[in-house]
Structure formats: structure tokens, C-alpha cells
Amino acid sequence: MTSSLTLEGVSAARGGDRIWTDGSFSIGLGAIVGVIGPNGSGKTTLLQMMLGLLPVASGTLTVLGEPPRRGNPRIGYVPQNYTAEIGESIRCRDLVTLGRTGARWGLGGRSGADRASVDAALDAVSAQGFADRRLSQISGGQQQRVAIAQALVGDPDLLLLDEPLANLDVRHQHEIVELLRDVHAQREVTIFVVVHDLNPLLSILDGAIYLLDGHAHYGAIGDVVDSELLTHLYDTPIKVVRTAQGDLFTRS
Amino acid sequence: MLHVLAEIGYQSNWMDVLRAGFMRNAFIGGTLVAVASGLIGYFVIIRRDAFAAHALAHIGFPGATFAVLAGIPVTLGLAVFCVSGGLAIGALGKRVSNREVSTGTILAVATGLGVLFASLASANTSTITSVLFGNLLAISWGQLEVFATFTGGLAIVLLVIARPLLFASVDPDVAAAKGVAVRGLGIAFMLLLALAVTMAVQVVGTLLLFALVVTPAATALAITARPVFVVGLGTGIGLMAVWIGLILAVMFNLPPSFCIVTLVFCAWVGALVMTRTRRTQQSRPLSSHG
Known part of the structure; x- marks a missing residue:
């Protein structure tokens, strides 16, 4: 097993409605991965497929080298609005x-x-x-x-967090991000984080799955934080600013 | 009025009454029901299913009056209606608190049906009164056998499923991801609740069901949050209320349901006052988060 998540021609559906299609990528072990996309683009759907709570509509999806199954003890999960x-x-x-x-x-x-x-x-x-x-x-x-x-x-070998920063103020968002950094450093764990706003997580992310125009893509974080891509993704003007510390910032 | 007051006063022969056969039945029946209610009550609250418990009691009302109409045992009529109602609510899956309007509507229809059956059966007022308000002093040996079976079954099943049921109740999303059969447990729980309600209705009646099934556990939960302690303390409160309530009822010639409900209420108010005081004494910088 060398990958945390592998998609081959995967599409996602919920209640008969296609949500996204053509997901084909593989993500290594030990990464911290953001899952981004506008509301309703299928971020939670992806997590639920990985957990075996929702069937994969088509294609092949493997989690930690196995097909998804409910009750997989190697996955830890924090749902949205937990x-x-x-x-x-x-x-x-x-x-x-x-x-x-x-x-x-x-x-x-x-x-x-x-x-x-x-x-x-x-x-x-x-x-x-x-x-x-x-x-x-x-x-x-x-x-x-x-x-x-x-x-x-x-x-767990894999941690799935659905919007862990929602409803938190900036200071507490920062504390959770630092916590994820520590957990990642101390345990051999791959972390997937669904987020609305990439900014608080930029310093710890290795890559991001982005759900765009009904398709699922994966890119290294340097490629994802791109003005054109983010503007397209959120359908609102977004600029990428590189600060003196080398941090990447996105803002409209 | 004076005549009524005289009837309710202190009964000097209460020790003799306590030794009567019907009192023994009342104590055994009350004990069994308090235990069953204490076991299930914690889960009723933690699942936010108190309204379902209330609704089931009302669904039992037509069951009881239909039993009078059909000439079958009241316990059987209650059990059939409560269990069917419980299965229906459980099969709907979502929590009853999220469906207050539909549950309330069904509750009203059930009560209406109960009245219809009662008038068709030309049941006398005392029959209806005993369904609505309970009649612990008229518990028969046959009913006790049913109570013992129900309480025993409920306790055994609950011992086996308690932990996954707790997980599925407080944290259904994660429980489902961990492979817990959240929906199946929900249906099993409603079945157990239906059995407890079937019994409790016969002790405190449809209208006062909360006093045995919900309030003792709520009182315990205000005092402690540890699941095992809540169940133990809630059962203890229910038992004390039934025992002391029965003695007071005999001593002063009061309806047992009134005494039991009042004692449970006092314990609840006491716990609320106690926890409020404790809360203001402790400095809690982070309190009152939803």
C-alpha cells in the first residue's frame, strides 16, 4: 500500500444525481490534503464514499489500498457540524x-x-x-x-475532517491548524481536510483536491494556489499574493 | 366539599391497608415499571425522544379502549398499539424531535380514536380514568407476570445493545462510519420504549407518563453525566417515588399517581436548584455553549 486515496475514473452521485465525474488521481501516504470547492460541489460526498457510507457511482476508488468499507478502523472521521x-x-x-x-x-x-x-x-x-x-x-x-x-x-492511518474550522474565530482556527500540524508530526497519519477557506491551512497543506465544474482534480498546493484557478473555482476574483515570508495568500 | 376533604385526610388504618394483597401487587408492579423506566429513560433523553415517549403513551390510549371494546386484556391492547406505533416511528428513522408536527398530529388522532372506542364500548368513566391517569392499586397478578417478562426482556436486550445504542444516539454520523447499525438500533430502541410505555401507562396513566419514563432520568442527568450513574440514579429516583408515593397514597387516601408524580417533580426541581447553585458558585468562563 503506497497511496492513501486512489481514484480511477470515479464519479459521485447522491440520490441519483451526478455530482462530479472523471476523478482520476492518486495521493500518497502521509500527506495533508485540502478538499475544496464551492457549496454543493461534492466535498462531503467524497468523504462519505471513502467511508463506505455512500456507494461509488462508477469507477474504482481505493482507500489505504482497499475498497471503501463501513467500519474501517483505520479511518478516523469528524463529520460536519459535529x-x-x-x-x-x-x-x-x-x-x-x-x-x-x-x-x-x-x-x-x-x-x-x-x-x-x-x-x-x-x-x-x-x-x-x-x-x-x-x-x-x-x-x-x-x-x-x-x-x-x-x-x-x-x-487511524487516515483522518477525515469535514469543515473543522467552521464557526471558529481566527484565533481558534489557528489553534486547530497548529493542532493538525502537531498530530501529523507525531503520528503517521494522512489527513484530509474539507475547507471553505484555504488560507488558514495553506502553511500545512501538501496538496488539494478541488471539485471544479463537476469534475474532481488533485494538485500539489503550489499549483492549486493559482489566481486563475481559484477565481474560476469560487467564481469570484481572487488574487494570489506572495509575502516576504514566502507564504501564499489568496484574497479577493 | 367538607365531605371530600374528610375522605382525603389521614387514615389511621394505613398500616393494615399496606398489608393487603392489592398493595403487594402495587409495590411489585411499581417496582418493575420504575426499573424498566429508569433503564430506558436515559436513552429517551439522550436521543431527544421524550416527545416520542409521550406520543407512544397517547397511541396506547386507543389500544386500551379498543381492548375494552373487544373484550381482550387491556395490557394486550396497549402493547399492540404501542409496539406498532414504536415500530412506525422507528422505521421513519429521523428523530421525533425533528417531526414534531406530524407526531403531534398522529398523537391527536390516536387520542380521538381512543375516545371513539371508549364511547362505542360504552366504557364507564372509571375505565377511561384509569387509562388516562393510571391505576396502580388495581394491578392484577396476570399484569405482574407480563410486567416481569417485559422488564426482564428489556433489561437483557439493553445490556447487550447499550454501548452501540449510546454511540448511535449521541453521535449517529460517526457511529455509522464506524459500522454501527444506527437505523436498526433506532428501531430496537423504539420497541423497548414501547414495552416500557405499555407498562408505565398502567401505573401512572397516559397523561402522567413523563413522571416515570422521562423526569427521573432528566433529574439524574442534571446531577451527573456518567451514563451508568444516570441510569442508576434515575432508577433510584423512580423507585423511591413509587414506594414513598404508594405509602403516602394509602396514608392519606390520595391517588397513587398524584403522589408519584409530585415526588418525581420535587426531585426534579431540587436537582435543578442544586445544579443552578453549583453553576453560579463555580466560575465558568466557558459555560452556555450550545
């Missing part, structure tokens, strides 16, 4: 634990390995300080950390 969907009555630690034990039948106790893994995941996102509080009692940025801890708890 915390909004969750009741306010659960402790952060219990939620993270469910990420590891939640699919098991019966009431058998957590093993020492389970506890250690939960603690390691909470440590990785610096969430130990509020792990025993309820999800409703912590801030949006902290909730996102807990969500990522839950995805990390099974030691």
Missing part, C-alpha cells in the same frame, strides 16, 4: 471513549489499553483539562479538539 448534532449531556471523555468502544456489544468494561488510548488521544489535542466536563460546557474550539480526539482514539 458538535451541533450531539446532545449536551455527555462528558468529553465518554464521547472519546465511544470512538474506541462504541461499536462493541455487551457491557464488558474498558480495558487498560482502551483507557490508555483515550488518554493519549486527549493528550494529543490538549483536552485533558476539560475531559470530564460536558460537551455543552466547553467552547467551540474545545469541542472541535474533542471531536478530533475521538477520531484519533483508534490510532
